[in-house]
Amino acid sequence: MDKLGLTSGAQSLRRALMVLRMLGQNQEEGLTLVQVIERVGLERSTVHRLLTCLVEEGFVERQEKGKVYRLGIDAVQLGTAGLRRMPLIDKYDALLQRLARISGDTVFFVIRQGDFCLCLQRQEGHFPVRVFTTNVGEKRLLGIGAGGLALMATLPDEEIAALVQRHAKNYAQMGFSLADMMVAVRETRQAGYSRIVDTITEGVSGVGCAFQVSPTQWAALSFGAISQRLPLARQHELGALLLQEALRQDF
Known part of the structure; x- marks a missing residue:
């Protein structure tokens, strides 16, 4: 060395x-x-x-x-072979199952991959109406879903501005401007967790929290549910739960 x-x-x-x-x-x-x-x-x-x-x-x-x-x-x-058996997934699988059991809702585990977030795992809850806004192996631009917004909030403001500029057309098509993103990012930083309503699918809400899984890699856990199951009070309740779990993680 x-x-x-x-x-x-x-x-x-x-x-x-x-x-x-x-x-x-x-x-x-x-x-x-x-x-x-x-x-x-x-x-x-x-x-x-x-x-x-x-x-x-x-x-x-x-x-x-x-x-x-x-x-x-x-x-x-x-990369495909790695997704089939990734140590990172094994490490957090029990946590995803526990969060899904506690909440009854769908839990997502995503990591940052450049300007995108990649869904590594999804655990279904017991509530009959399930939310599958993101499939395992699917990527979305940072800032769109609850997990992606939580990950975006870990970046410096200037990096966020450059990211949104690089994909301005895509964000615009989804109805997002840099100003919108920065408002959501600041709210996420202040609370410690993100909250979204109808940003990906009408009638679907989510709560997410980011944490480090290695010195260079960030991941996020998020809940997804129909909006009737996520009024403001429950958003804060689940957000606090995610923040508590994120603070326990030690890479």
């Missing part, structure tokens, strides 16, 4: 992983060579060499139209 606490002799591997992580966070739109260079902060020749190698190995693909890079089939297969 070197003086920074990083494994010595693995610089190229670490840089390649950094590039893969950056591409994964921008998979939908892809990144050009210049964008990758700007975001990873490496020399052009280094980034070009890494991308060329990753393309040759099938972990990255380059689209001629627009000349953008995205994760390749081998990287996608690894």
Whole structure:
């Protein structure tokens, strides 16, 4: 180990992983060579060499139209395999089951993935009318669902503004502006948990809370239910429950 606490002799591997992580966070739109260079902060020749190698190995693909890079089939297969048995899911599975049993409602477990949140797990409650606004493996822009809003609230204001700008058209189509987002973010920060009503599906509400699962990774737990089951008082009750559980987690 070197003086920074990083494994010595693995610089190229670490840089390649950094590039893969950056591409994964921008998979939908892809990144050009210049964008990758700007975001990873490496020399052009280094980034070009890494991308060329990753393309040759099938972990990255380059689209001629627009000349953008995205994760390749081998990287996608690894990710899919990981979802089938992820230690993170195993670690929090019992908690999801307990929260679903206590509330009777659907509980979601999501993580941040770049500008999006990825649903890793969903646990159904016993209430007959169940809410499935997000499927396991599905991604949504940060700030839309309860979990995504809780995750967005962990970001600095300037990063949120840049994120909304990058996806301005998508947010606008869903009826969200930066001003709307910032109001919701400030309310979430003040309470410690997020609250949404009718933002994804009419008649559906949610409550979410974010917490760190590693030094670099944030996750969120959220409840989803029909709005009749989540009046304001119960939103605060469930929010307090999530905040209490989040504070107990220790990565």
